[in-house]
Amino acid sequence: MEVDITGRHFQITPALRDYATGKIQRLEKYSLKLESVHVIFEVEKFRHISEITVLGKGLRTKAKEESTDMYAAFDKSLGNLQVQLGRLHERSKDHKIHDGGTGHEIQS
Template identity: 35%
Template sequence: MNLNISGHHLDLTPPLREYVKEKLKRVERHFDHLISAEIILTVEKLQQKAEATIHASGANLHAAAVAEDMYAAIDMLSDKLDQQTRKHKEKLRDHHNHEAHKRMAVQ
């Protein structure tokens, strides 16, 4: 997966960059058809904001999180992305519809 991390009004330190990469590994574990991800970390007054757009096969996922601490915002962002990727993966599987077709064919 191509990963692009940028910071607005923020010095992007190596530990912060590594923390983002580590958190996105969890998302990659659940759904391996990710093409690219763009992460934007922003500081505005007292708010720390983390935004992400992930391009996956069949969908573009977007999430944002705001907190007083940048690491907390990244944690919330990764949770939201993880939930979206699991939901997208379930839509691709669509087990329920397949079982309904089997029952109709038997009758």
């Protein structure tokens, strides 16, 4: 899984990059064949905004949150994303593939 981290209007610290990368790696537990994750950190005056976009096979989902602290904004957006991925994971587990048969055995 490829992880891209972008900072808008501020310099990303190595501590923030390591924190985000470590948390993002935990998304692999949903086994949804995730291909890439793009994290955008943005600062506008006193607002710290975190946006996470996940791309996978047949999947594109996004979560965006803001707070007065960048770590808090990231944790909120990651929490929202985990809820979305959890729903998708449950749907994929509940989806049953049928063989297209009628359900009756052939009697001879």
